[in-house]
Amino acid sequence: MGLEEYKGVFIYAQQVDNEISPIAFELIGKGKELAKDLNTEVTAVLLGSNVKGLADQLAVYGADKVIVVDNPLLETYRTEPYAQALTAVINEYKPEIMLVGATAIGRDLGPTVSARVQTGLTADCTMLEIGDFPLVAVPGKEDQQKHNQLLMTRPAFGGNTIATIACPDNRPQMATVRPGVMQKIAPIEGAKANVVEFNPELKENNKYVEIEEVVKAVGNVENIMDAKILVSGGRGVGSAENFGMLKELADVLGGMVSCSRAAVENGWLAQDYQVGQTGKTVRPNVYFAIGISGAIQHVAGMEESDIIIAINKDADAPIFDVADYGIVGDLNKIVPALTAQLKAE
Numbered sequence: 001m002g003l004e005e006y007k008g009v010f011i012y013a014q015q016v017d018n019e020i021s022p023i024a025f026e027l028i029g030k031g032k033e034l035a036k037d038l039n040t041e042v043t044a045v046l047l048g049s050n051v052k053g054l055a056d057q058l059a060v061y062g063a064d065k066v067i068v069v070d071n072p073l074l075e076t077y078r079t080e081p082y083a084q085a086l087t088a089v090i091n092e093y094k095p096e097i098m099l100v101g102a103t104a105i106g107r108d109l110g111p112t113v114s115a116r117v118q119t120g121l122t123a124d125c126t127m128l129e130i131g132d133f134p135l136v137a138v139p140g141k142e143d144q145q146k147h148n149q150l151l152m153t154r155p156a157f158g159g160n161t162i163a164t165i166a167c168p169d170n171r172p173q174m175a176t177v178r179p180g181v182m183q184k185i186a187p188i189e190g191a192k193a194n195v196v197e198f199n200p201e202l203k204e205n206n207k208y209v210e211i212e213e214v215v216k217a218v219g220n221v222e223n224i225m226d227a228k229i230l231v232s233g234g235r236g237v238g239s240a241e242n243f244g245m246l247k248e249l250a251d252v253l254g255g256m257v258s259c260s261r262a263a264v265e266n267g268w269l270a271q272d273y274q275v276g277q278t279g280k281t282v283r284p285n286v287y288f289a290i291g292i293s294g295a296i297q298h299v300a301g302m303e304e305s306d307i308i309i310a311i312n313k314d315a316d317a318p319i320f321d322v323a324d325y326g327i328v329g330d331l332n333k334i335v336p337a338l339t340a341q342l343k344a345e
């Protein structure tokens with residue numbers, strides 16, 4: 001079968017406990033841009049048990065079509081039945097592109113399925129576009145340059161380089177995409193899904209993994225990815241107690257506290273609050289970087305913020321290269337003064 005028979009941009013619409021994960025809407029947003037370049041449409045793939053009722057939400061965020069696989073075996077995420085279902089969808093509908101969120105679930109599901117359909121997968125992408133591959137035609141081999149390829153870009157070697165990868169000889173072109181990086185579209189209120197129900201035969205297979213018990217995380221449910229204002233602290237903050245100072249500033253502004261990896265490694269905040277390549281990607285309206293040097297791995301997670309305000313005692317700290325506003329000085333003096341001023345207003 002020729003590669004040209006594969007058509008359409010498909011996204012995996014992750015749901016957990018019958019709630020669509022935000023990454024699904026972000027993937028549709030990016031999928032629409034890619035589909036426009038390829039003159040095709042975006043199809044969301046919704047797998048689960050009793051999930052058909054969620055399809056309209058995907059249409060509201062731009063899905064042209066929703067393929068629903070509804071099966072009791074898909075009640076809770078498990079690699080085997082979900083991989084069987086998504087593999088069956090790909091074999092039946094032959095998408096040109098298949099995008100999956102780089103969530104805990106997607107990082108398990110995506111590679112399993114790509115191996116089963118014998119194609120490649122680029123993991124943890126931060127940029128996707130349609131273009132030529134190789135990017136620059138090789139002299140004498142111009143005829144070998146392929147057009148309309150999915151160019152998948154991701155940080156590599158600890159964020160020290162950015163790699164653009166393509167999959168010119170297999171279909172679908174598969175990628176997992178970091179949550180929080182792509183933008184969802186403005187909702188189309190009242191949109192109704194064009195639903196296609198698909199019922200492949202799924203087999204119970206506990207050969208490799210058997211779920212004995214599901215224990216739900218308790219406690220902290222606030223998510224720094226939802227915050228409009230983030231007051232982020234790094235090693236320069238000095239201690240867990242000093243983060244109280246940042247919390248006070250965040251409270252006055254109606255924001256949340258987040259941090260660099262150094263703060264997590266020192267045990268000052270939990271990993272849930274870490275921004276960066278191995279933490280979360282955030283895009284708040286205002287991002288305060290306080291006592292953070294601006295290492296590339298940190299900046300990768302926050303550079304898309306609308307306004308970045310850096311406070312650092314070192315005028316040469318790289319964070320000032322990405323900051324819109326910078327204050328050079330001791331955070332122990334500046335942060336309380338800023339909070340007091342805001343309280344007074």
Ligand code: FAD
Binds near residue numbers: 158277332
């Ligand atoms: P430092 O680099 O030590 O900077 C502290 C800053 O505080 C300095 O600029 C200093 O001038 C300033 N300062 C000190 N005292 C004061 C004061 N009193 N007033 C004002 N300023 C002061 N890092 C992340 O953050 N997120 C990630 O996801 C991440 N992933 C990584 C993945 C890999 C594979 C690797 C190799 C590294 C990763 N890192 C990540 C680590 C990253 O390289 C840096 O080590 C880390 O970001 C440094 O944190 P920091 O800026 O808080 O600390």
